[in-house]
Amino acid sequence: MTMTFHTSGDTMSSGVANAAIPAATGARIVIVDDDPGVRELLTEFLVDNGFGAEAVANGAALRDRLDRRDCDLIVLDIMMPGEDGLSILRSLMHVEDGPGIIMFSAISSEIDRIVALEMGADDYILKPSSPREIMARIRSVLRRRASTAARGTTTGIGNAGAAPTDCYAFAGWSFDARRRKLTAPDGVIVAVTETEYRMLAIFLRDPQIVHSREDLADLTGRDVPSCNDRTIDVHVSRLRRKLAVNGGDEIIRTVRNRGYLFLPRVEARAA
Template sequence: MSHDASLLIVEDEPKIARLMDDYLSSHGYAVTTLGHGDEVLPWLENNSPKLILLDVMLPGKDGLTLCREIRQLWPTIAIIMVTAKVEEVDRLLGLELGADDYICKPFSPREVVARVKAVLRRSQALAEQATADQPETLAPVTLNEDGWQALAHGHDIGLTAVEFQLLRVMMQSPGRIFSREQLMDHMYRDNRIVSERTVDSHIKKLRKKITEALPEQEIIRSVYGVGYKYQPEG
């Protein structure tokens, strides 16, 4: 049984993380677990889960801060907050964090699965509505800037944040050749040091996803020794 949905569990108690992982995996979800708050944003730069189960109390960056930041950077990812303190529930609901739901510890694994299914159903319905609202266009790929989505014939290609950034930069200047260094500047705004092979790796994944959605079109082209460009015609 597969739900075609990847989940991220952020929980620093190994026993609880393992319990949620085992139960959700057995229900067909692809699950990743992280145990430290500082690991979450770097992981999300290269992965695009449908939903995050996010513990409030974490080493490093806490869950409330993470929830706000994830909402700003990746607004389409669903978030369920997990808390051990019942008195925190009112605070969670009172804060405009943007979480989709919350679960109180101790919880039953069945409750977790039920909440995950319900939140994913709501998210899917919202995504379908957003797609239906997209204007008709002749462009092979369109961008939904608010949702950080690239759409091929109205269907989400499923890009990571970094892949979306790369595509958006090139689409803003069709036909212009971007060097790997120029693309790196747009990928990582914190001036981290990455190799040119990192750019090639992201481009390779981006092209693979576009090819799967548009098998007869090559819209990102390599210019040998120079870089890459977005050019859908011809």
């Protein structure tokens, strides 16, 4: 879909951008957009600011790229001819430990934004948007993912002194914090998104207490402007559905006007 970046006085040159924003650490970013102008401008801007950025035109090219090497984050356009961005997003949700995903769209309705987030996207950016804002959103998602990975590999998610291989058991489920592997009572591995992982970590760390939406937003690191109570509700709803397989007992309860309560007792186990 053809669009024009809002620059708001920003320049695409590396000198000005780097002076205002610290350089990145070489994170690998893939832009998926059918508009060659968007691909060129955004890739150049990100490369100038220290990212390992490249761009492809469609889902087939993205899959070919991912078959050859991994990436840290994908900026994915929704409105593309042929296979659209939501279809691509759906296919990527089956990839364990997959990249972060930011949807990029001219569709401004709340429903479309919620659908994308509910399917597993980490963020949703409206077109047109400045390269500087896009980069800030990218940095935000990468920070959250890095912070979660650090917690999972150094202290676990259940208590500050836990070993990195700790697992958690609750209501027949098990969760391997190091491998980010959620296993249902019947032994089936259930895929979770980055945000679901962070949210489950919060519930397992402090079960049987009410977590407000504001606390969940803060603790999951969702510090982007699009994060609000409705966004948190969407992520909790999605996690709740995954934990309700086979008609199991209620695990996450909504507490009216207060937030969410994780009901089961949680047992920490060494893996």
